[in-house]
Amino acid sequence: xxxxxxLEKLNRELEKSEKKLRKAINDEKALQHQLKQLTRKxxxxxLCTRGGMLESFLQExxxxxxxxxxLLLKLIFHRQDTQELLKKLxxxxxxxxx
Numbered sequence: 548x549x550x551x552x553x554l555e556k557l558n559r560e561l562e563k564s565e566k567k568l569r570k571a572i573n574d575e576k577a578l579q580h581q582l583k584q585l586t587r588k589x590x591x592x593x594l595c596t597r598g599g600m601l602e603s604f605l606q607e608x609x610x611x612x613x614x615x616x617x618l619l620l621k622l623i624f625h626r627q628d629t630q631e632l633l634k635k636l637x638x639x640x641x642x643x644x645x
Contacts, residue, residue, distance in 0.1 A: 602608045605616070623629055 601616070605611060605619075608616075611619075624633075
């Protein structure tokens with residue numbers, strides 16, 4: 548009889564551990580979902596902010612097509628001075644403490 552009691556106890560512990568594991572897995576999934584949402588919101592905010600910055604420099608932006616804006620950006624960003632400035636900005640970012 549003592550072996551049956553021990554077996555039942557072990558089975559209960561196993562069930563309890565499996566339940567904890569399922570809860571931990573579900574918690575992890577929920578946290579990953581939250582992280583994705585925050586990352587998406589951060590990216591959307593950045594895109595809207597920078598898109599607004601770009602439009603503030605365009606004359607009559609509503610008259611320009613997406614292709615027009617892309618052409619303009621390609622020309623600007625292929626210039627040597629723009630490339631050098633961009634490189635300096637990125638280097639500065641890497642050397643500054645957070």
